[in-house]
Amino acid sequence: MIIHKPYLLFLGDAHDDLAAKTAIGVWQWRPEECVGQLRLPGCVPKLPIDEIDLEEGRRRGARTLLIGVANRGGTIAESWISVLVRALELGYDLCNGLHTRLGSIAPIREAAARSGARIIEVREPAQYPIANALPRSGRRLLAVGTDCSVGKMYTTLALERALRDRGVPADFRATGQTGIMIAGGGVPVDAVVSDFVAGSVEQLCPANTPDHWDLIEGQGSLFHPSYSGVSLGLLHGATPDALVMCHEPTRQHLRGLPHWPVPTLEDCFELHLRCARMMNPAARFVGMAINTSALADDAARRLLSELAQRFSLPASDPVRYGVDSIVDEILR
Amino acid sequence: MIIHKPYLLFLGDAHDDLAAKTAIGVWQWRPEECVGQLRLPGCVPKLPIDEIDLEEGRRRGARTLLIGVANRGGTIAESWISVLVRALELGYDLCNGLHTRLGSIAPIREAAARSGARIIEVREPAQYPIANALPRSGRRLLAVGTDCSVGKMYTTLALERALRDRGVPADFRATGQTGIMIAGGGVPVDAVVSDFVAGSVEQLCPANTPDHWDLIEGQGSLFHPSYSGVSLGLLHGATPDALVMCHEPTRQHLRGLPHWPVPTLEDCFELHLRCARMMNPAARFVGMAINTSALADDAARRLLSELAQRFSLPASDPVRYGVDSIVDEILR
Numbered sequence: 225m226i227i228h229k230p231y232l233l234f235l236g237d238a239h240d241d242l243a244a245k246t247a248i249g250v251w252q253w254r255p256e257e258c259v260g261q262l263r264l265p266g267c268v269p270k271l272p273i274d275e276i277d278l279e280e281g282r283r284r285g286a287r288t289l290l291i292g293v294a295n296r297g298g299t300i301a302e303s304w305i306s307v308l309v310r311a312l313e314l315g316y317d318l319c320n321g322l323h324t325r326l327g328s329i330a331p332i333r334e335a336a337a338r339s340g341a342r343i344i345e346v347r348e349p350a351q352y353p354i355a356n357a358l359p360r361s362g363r364r365l366l367a368v369g370t371d372c373s374v375g376k377m378y379t380t381l382a383l384e385r386a387l388r389d390r391g392v393p394a395d396f397r398a399t400g401q402t403g404i405m406i407a408g409g410g411v412p413v414d415a416v417v418s419d420f421v422a423g424s425v426e427q428l429c430p431a432n433t434p435d436h437w438d439l440i441e442g443q444g445s446l447f448h449p450s451y452s453g454v455s456l457g458l459l460h461g462a463t464p465d466a467l468v469m470c471h472e473p474t475r476q477h478l479r480g481l482p483h484w485p486v487p488t489l490e491d492c493f494e495l496h497l498r499c500a501r502m503m504n505p506a507a508r509f510v511g512m513a514i515n516t517s518a519l520a521d522d523a524a525r526r527l528l529s530e531l532a533q534r535f536s537l538p539a540s541d542p543v544r545y546g547v548d549s550i551v552d553e554i555l556r
Numbered sequence: 557m558i559i560h561k562p563y564l565l566f567l568g569d570a571h572d573d574l575a576a577k578t579a580i581g582v583w584q585w586r587p588e589e590c591v592g593q594l595r596l597p598g599c600v601p602k603l604p605i606d607e608i609d610l611e612e613g614r615r616r617g618a619r620t621l622l623i624g625v626a627n628r629g630g631t632i633a634e635s636w637i638s639v640l641v642r643a644l645e646l647g648y649d650l651c652n653g654l655h656t657r658l659g660s661i662a663p664i665r666e667a668a669a670r671s672g673a674r675i676i677e678v679r680e681p682a683q684y685p686i687a688n689a690l691p692r693s694g695r696r697l698l699a700v701g702t703d704c705s706v707g708k709m710y711t712t713l714a715l716e717r718a719l720r721d722r723g724v725p726a727d728f729r730a731t732g733q734t735g736i737m738i739a740g741g742g743v744p745v746d747a748v749v750s751d752f753v754a755g756s757v758e759q760l761c762p763a764n765t766p767d768h769w770d771l772i773e774g775q776g777s778l779f780h781p782s783y784s785g786v787s788l789g790l791l792h793g794a795t796p797d798a799l800v801m802c803h804e805p806t807r808q809h810l811r812g813l814p815h816w817p818v819p820t821l822e823d824c825f826e827l828h829l830r831c832a833r834m835m836n837p838a839a840r841f842v843g844m845a846i847n848t849s850a851l852a853d854d855a856a857r858r859l860l861s862e863l864a865q866r867f868s869l870p871a872s873d874p875v876r877y878g879v880d881s882i883v884d885e886i887l888r
Contacts, residue, residue, distance in 0.1 A: 354782050354812070355781055355782040356782070356813070357781040357782060357813055357815075357816060358815070413750065414749075414750055414751040415749055415750075415751065416749070416750055417746075417747055417748070417749055417750070418745065418746055418747070418748055418749070418750045418753045418785060418786045418789060419746040419747065419782075419783065419786060421750045421785045421786075422781060422782055422783070422784070422785060423782065446788075447834060449687055449689040449754060449792040449793075449795075449834070449835055450686050450687040450688070450689060450751075450754055450755065450792075451751065451754070452754070452788050452789065452792050452831075453750060453753045453754060453785040453786060453787075453788045453789025453790070453792065454750045454751060454753075454785060454789070455785075456778075456784050456785045456788040457750060457784065457785025457786070458785070460781040460782075460784050460785065461781075463781075480686070481688070481689055483689075483690070484689060487834075495830065495831075498827065498830075499784075499827075502779060502781070502819075503781055
């Protein structure tokens with residue numbers, strides 16, 4: 225799945241920032257790939273980039289109209305259809321992260337057939353091979369966690385930026401919808417048929433030069449009973465050299481399971497190492513990425529310092545304090 | 557996925573027993589559900605049941621023509637098509653375990669539309685929910701293993717028969733193609749989208765009466781890097797009270813991975829318990845099912861006795877020596 229850049233970001237008639245979080249994420253991490261934003265009447269969020277129309281987007285070189293917005297229910301609004309049809313007529317590819325497939329809407333499907341432009345459905349996985357588990361060159365880091373939605377994507381993107389800033393060749397490898405739009409490609413791993421999960425991840429982070437780092441976005445948790453299989457397939461396909469533990473310290477229960485406790489960090493370190501070392505005996509943790517957004521600055525700093533001491537590992541909140549200490553450990 | 561019984565077994569023009577292994581398995585475990593066999597010219601395998609035609613099959617009450625045969629390449633032979641079309645015209649459902657979908661063959665698809673009979677593609681999974689990980693009544697046993705193809709299906713079917721013989725309510729729960737045809741239903745777990753694997757297994761073995769045992773066919777191995785995610789999703793969806801370890805002691809490497817060693821039984825017991833007890837702290841192993849077919853009788857008995865002593869657990873070869881000792885431990 226390769227999405228042609230640069231993008232014109234389509235914000236539709238999003239009612240709040242949450243609805244536009246994919247567009248916001250793409251702009252945040254790939255501003256150089258965004259030629260502008262297209263907002264419809266009623267749209268509330270507004271990015272600090274030029275607001276332009278489809279024609280101007282093409283003049284600025286945009287190749288893909290990126291639907292970086294979620295409606296209630298994940299559907300395609302009626303008011304969007306004429307815009308999307310016009311985009312196809314102008315030669316844009318459409319990239320869609322919603323559950324509803326654009327190809328299921330006749331006028332859009334027909335416009336794509338007429339224009340020859342592509343409709344990329346980010347949630348629709350390709351065919352992948354069975355994992356071969358062969359050793360491959362290059363270095364790989366995987367973000368794992370105590371739960372879903374604890375900052376794995378943000379952490380790996382921040383590590384990509386920080387490693388590149390230090391002149392280390394590094395690529396973020398996306399495994400979820402937003403990450404795929406940011407990276408311009410990837411594998412929607414939770415939509416892959418279970419037999420092919422590890423194989424899809426091997427394909428996502430293939431052999432590379434010895435000093436190159438792939439920074440692989442994690443999904444779920446080995447301890448989340450709904451998604452643990454996804455996480456283990458991802459771990460074994462990634463065969464990481466380095467792991468980062470992501471954690472939200474104030475969470476009361478696993479996401480979606482009000483009756484289910486968050487695992488302890490000790491258990492989580494131990495089981496991830498156990499499973500990672502089946503593939504790569506040298507696998508090790510290089511840091512903790514702690515989401516401290518619910519804590520005041522002094523409480524956050526105290527917690528990070530306690531955790532760093534307890535596990536003899538760098539601990540930071542990537543949003544608040546950056547990932548320099550983790551990069552130091554990666555390169556140690 | 558529910559397959560209506562009884563079956564007429566379709567052996568096609570299979571060239572050897574291996575090609576007909578699904579039909580042989582169904583006859584072996586569900587002889588009372590097989591009204592006869594249908595063989596085409598050139599068919600080599602022959603079951604010890606009546607050889608009948610489609611019309612006679614219907615007279616004997618058969619509701620489904622079960623395509624229990626694998627061609628080279630998993631395709632549908634030209635010579636089969638007229639037979640399958642005629643079966644649909646006579647009101648048979650078709651049940652297909654091959655990779656090639658019957659619905660992709662126009663004359664078959666059209667005959668089904670005309671007759672109203674169903675085409676059941678065993679490899680095509682349904683839609684399943686995300687796992688909710690809620691406790692549920694009834695007891696569950698899962699067969700796990702050091703590798704793929706080490707006897708998990710045979711073991712759980714043998715346990716079903718043995719428990720029923722002792723008056724214990726028990727049901728085999730199928731997770732693979734052959735098992736699904738034997739059981740008349742199930743979940744093709746390796747074909748399910750990864751996010752829904754655990755949820756599909758929760759649906760496969762729902763709440764039941766407190767003394768009822770579900771005997772769940774395992775798949776893959778937590779130690780097989782190509783399929784470990786499938787195995788963990790299955791384990792967490794099953795939330796077993798009891799586990800049986802299946803093992804082939806002469807295997808030199810993991811199936812499909814010539815460079816990959818078979819894990820030790822110690823490691824395999826430890827990691828399975830670790831992951832099972834996340835869900836159910838009382839989970840325990842109740843025995844070992846060892847495939848000793850490569851060993852002479854005295855060597856096999858010696859090995860089983862050594863293993864039983866080493867792990868303080870019943871060890872048997874279900875094919876050779878039955879599963880009574882494991883059933884004793886289940887009911888202890």
